[in-house]
Structure formats: structure tokens, C-alpha cells
Amino acid sequence: MNRTLNTCRRPFRKMHGLGNDFIIFDGRTDQLDLTEAQVRQLASRNRGIGCDQLITLWPSETADVFMRIQNADGSEVAACGNATRCVGDILLQELGRDRVTIETGAGLLTACRDGDLIRVDMGTPLLDWRDIPLAQDMDTADLDLSVGPLSHGVAVNMGNPHVVFFVPDVAAIVLETLGPEIENHPLFPERVNVSIVEDRGDGHLRHRVWERGAGITEACGSAACATVVAASLRGLVDRKAIIDLDGGTLHMAWDADNHVQMTGAVSYVYEGQIDLGSLA
Known part of the structure; x- marks a missing residue:
């Protein structure tokens, strides 16, 4: 769709959770939509900014934000725990609340402070072979592999x-x-x-x-x-x-309650701007 790829310099944050690093764009006002090729270029550590995943924040009707997650190869995924902690910290500071809700492709996640760390309720694990998914019926607790x-x-x-x-x-x-x-x-x-x-x-x-x-x-x-x-x-x-x-x-x-709770640190690396219109 690429509704907002003009020549304006676009602000971004560079953050990481335990070295798992992210480029984070705020697309809540214009629904920024990057293609796989553009993500690969931005994620390149030699020719771009460099990251493991690229995060775009979109508006949400059911949560404080929707978090779009794209891997360094441009593919889109539904969940990223370390990025959820980073986005959680952004929203907790921005909204001044004790708890925030983040919509992902995997569902709604909540984040809160736990001392100097961020705790995220990552939801319930799925263990049926069809939910993994596997190509065939198999005991997921002991794979025949x-x-x-x-x-x-x-x-x-x-x-x-x-x-x-x-x-x-x-x-x-x-x-x-x-x-x-x-x-x-x-x-x-x-x-x-x-x-x-x-x-x-x-x-x-x-x-x-x-x-x-x-x-x-x-x-x-x-x-x-x-x-x-x-x-x-x-x-x-x-x-x-x-x-x-x-x-x-x-x-x-x-x-x-069958939910997995994850608690860990987040780190801000720097903020910058990039001309998205210059990307291939």
C-alpha cells in the first residue's frame, strides 16, 4: 500500500531487549506501511540502520496500540516478546499509566513495570500439533525428529x-x-x-x-x-x-492461569531520522 513513503525524514527509535534489537516507527497517525524489500534494506547492518526486527506502531480499536512485527528478511510475524517489552516501556512513559495493552497478530498482550524491569503477559501456550503447526500428527512434547x-x-x-x-x-x-x-x-x-x-x-x-x-x-x-x-x-x-x-x-x-509471564530489561540506543522515500 505504501501510503506514506514521501521524501520527508521519518523519526525512529532504536531499542533492544537483551541485545535483540529493533527499529521502531510510529505509524499511528498515518498507518505507515513498509514493504518487505524496504524492511530488508532498513534492517541491513551494512547498508541500513540494522536490526533483528522492524516494529511499526499502528492505531488499535481494542488496545493502546497495534504492534506490527517484521523480521530482518521482511517476513511478518505475530509475536515478539522483547519488542513487546520495548513498546510497553514507550507506552507506559507516554500514557503515564501502570499498565498498557498491546495488540499483536497473536492477540492482546499487557505490559507493566516490575521495578526497573518490564513484565509482559505473553498469553497462553498452544501445544496441539495443529496449532504449532506441524505437517503431521505428532506428540509435541516429544517430537519424532x-x-x-x-x-x-x-x-x-x-x-x-x-x-x-x-x-x-x-x-x-x-x-x-x-x-x-x-x-x-x-x-x-x-x-x-x-x-x-x-x-x-x-x-x-x-x-x-x-x-x-x-x-x-x-x-x-x-x-x-x-x-x-x-x-x-x-x-x-x-x-x-x-x-x-x-x-x-x-x-x-x-x-x-496458563499464561506465560516474561520479565526483563529494555534499553534505548538512540533516536534518529531517515528519508524513507530514498528506499528502493
Whole structure:
């Protein structure tokens, strides 16, 4: 549609949640609509601003804002936990309230302050094979899938599809090779986010992630949600976990109401302007 790609310089924010970084545009007044090609150019770390995901804020009839999420490859996704915390912090400051509601493709999410951190209710995990989705009927708590040293994964949908593999040592897994192979495996018709997780005891989990459409990122909030669910199903944690990612720590809880709560930091990097009319 590209209703607003004129030659005016457009303000944006650069933010990150534990190193998972975002370009955030405010399109609430003009419904800014970027194409996949434009997103790829903006997301390029050599020729653009650089990001894992590009976020556009749109007006919402049911929430304080609608959050559109596009991966670095231009593909659109329904959920991003770290971006939700960043947008939550923007709205909490902007509106001066204790709690805000964010509409996403995965549904309505709420964000609030928890000390210096932001807590987001990420909603309910989906565990039926049709909801992941998988290409065939399979036990999502113990997938009949082996790729190299990875096997017996757990599939969870947290607004987007995830598969979680538990391993003795995350450092021994060549995620750069195995991540894209599993992301594009025929078992996952919509592709999949790939997590490798090491149980370090006492509710601590070491986590690395290959994100669908973005590659290895320093953190992925929805993957951390899938991980606390998967670890709970395997009996490794009691529905709570401290998850250490490449970029920092998230505090996770799968509560009695079947909602996953995610608490973590957000960071502002800088604000800038860019001429969107100059993009291809």
C-alpha cells in the first residue's frame, strides 16, 4: 500500500531487549506501511540502520496500540516478546499509566513495570500439533525428529512456532548450521524458531536461539516463553525459570492461569531520522 513513503525524514527509535534489537516507527497517525524489500534494506547492518526486527506502531480499536512485527528478511510475524517489552516501556512513559495493552497478530498482550524491569503477559501456550503447526500428527512434547545431535524436541506456539531441544552443553552445538536446517525442515510448514537449552539446575536454564527470518539473535522473548513451558513439561523446572540468553537474563513464569509471564530489561540506543522515500 505504501501510503506514506514521501521524501520527508521519518523519526525512529532504536531499542533492544537483551541485545535483540529493533527499529521502531510510529505509524499511528498515518498507518505507515513498509514493504518487505524496504524492511530488508532498513534492517541491513551494512547498508541500513540494522536490526533483528522492524516494529511499526499502528492505531488499535481494542488496545493502546497495534504492534506490527517484521523480521530482518521482511517476513511478518505475530509475536515478539522483547519488542513487546520495548513498546510497553514507550507506552507506559507516554500514557503515564501502570499498565498498557498491546495488540499483536497473536492477540492482546499487557505490559507493566516490575521495578526497573518490564513484565509482559505473553498469553497462553498452544501445544496441539495443529496449532504449532506441524505437517503431521505428532506428540509435541516429544517430537519424532532428529537433526545431527538434536532430537526429542518440544514444540510450542507462543504466537509463533518454536521447537526447543535440551542438550548437555549449548556451547557444543553449531547453531549456525543446525538452526537454518531445522527452521526450514518439512515438519514445520510455517518454518520455526529453534532453541537449544542446557539445564544448569535450581531453575536456571542456559538458552541460545536461531530466530525464524532473523538467524541467531542475542535473545528472543517468545522463545524464552516456549522454553519455560517445554522445561516444565519435561519436569526440569516447576513452572518458573531464570533463563540466561546470549544477551542477558529473563525471568519467566508459567502461571496458574496458563499464561506465560516474561520479565526483563529494555534499553534505548538512540533516536534518529531517515528519508524513507530514498528506499528502493
